[in-house]
Amino acid sequence: MAEISSLSAAQAADNPAGTPLAQIAASLAARSGFDAAAKLRLMAAGRQVGWLPHSHAAILRGMGAVLGPDERLADGTAAVELLPGRHDFDTRCAALQALARRLADAGHVRGWRDELFAVTPALDAPAVAVVERAAARFLGLLTFASHMNGIVDGEIDGGPALWISRRSPAKAVDPGMWDNLVAGGMPHGSDPLATLVRECEEESGIPAELAQGVQPHGVIEVLRDLPEGVQWEQVHVYDLLLPPGFTPHNQDGEVSEHRRVGVPALLAIMSAGAMTVDATMVTLDALGRRGWLDVGHRV
Structure with missing residues (x-):
């Protein structure tokens, strides 16, 4: 299993207190304790x-x-x-x-x-x-999930952009928080790709033939204390380049809003702690891999 770091030590050292990446690192640390x-x-x-x-x-x-x-x-x-x-x-x-x-x-x-x-x-x-x-x-229990970064084919405000989703306020876990465009737990008998393809249709109206074109990017392991117990989860990470003009539409009532955001706005959401821990890690991984955490894309 490939394990992905949400924010490398070098990145943290290059971003003193008060910068978005430092704030994101602090937010993740505050929500990721494990005893x-x-x-x-x-x-x-x-x-x-x-x-x-x-x-x-x-x-x-x-x-x-x-x-x-x-x-x-x-x-x-x-x-x-x-x-x-x-x-x-x-x-x-x-x-x-x-x-x-x-x-x-x-x-x-x-x-x-x-x-x-x-x-x-x-x-x-x-x-x-x-x-x-x-x-x-x-x-x-050790659980498994699939998360997908929805990459926009085109720019917003002169830079790259992603689609993200807001979890329904009725969700039992992390209600109302921002999430990756597609994210879902893996039930018994499924696998990472099958889980993702199903969730693509249900959460964002992405047809199976488009969802099959996702690019896998390893696994993030999350281990942290929660009020209800422990989240020990292996999150399978995917990217999907969405065609120009595509707009997601929720089908199952579990998403209250989709938003197309540029990197500065995305960093602001994460630094405010408004995105789930696992989605923040998955998003940071995509931004880092694509070179979008450069100084020019920070707020």
Whole structure:
């Protein structure tokens, strides 16, 4: 897996406090804390599938959910087995789905999606189970997503431009925040490209034949604490050059606005912390790769 840095040390050093890139770096840092000491490595079939907060482990044990005993590891962290002794895929799935419903009924998870995420140590590894998407961050599961930078074929205000989207205020996660033109979680049984092509149509009205022309640009790994648990996500990054005159149109109600913005306006949005963490990282990657973080394109 190729891992992409959202903002290199050299870029940060070249941008003193008060500049947009320094403000973006500060915003990302403020929203990206992770305390491994407050977590258990969640294990299944001998491999790590998540980072379970100690507080959430206590909730699960209080509900009678099956967790093994804590085990101290050589690196100073602790691990716990999920559903020990249950080796059958269907049995694990049934237990986790019942658990997710109990967590939702108790108010511990929100935004029920009727969408299943894999419980797995890696994208290319067989899933040991599936679980309702809404419970993934409570359990700190490793999840997967596809994000796409919508590159404008042409200029705005004398420079390059991108299409971005604003998340619906009804979204359970990051409501009303700016996002990449297309972004979506990867359900069990899908893959990065198939997920992206589907989301292109649903979120921005981009037909499949156009979406198939995306360019892959590696993976960003996000690991951070959230009020609802942990976001541990591998984000597959794509760019798509959109034809002149193309205007996105949302189809599924999950996007409230699309906006075509030049680089200075985009940097201002990110420096204000108005874009999601993962979308900010994906956007910065595109700007850096394309040489659009030059002094002439900064505000």
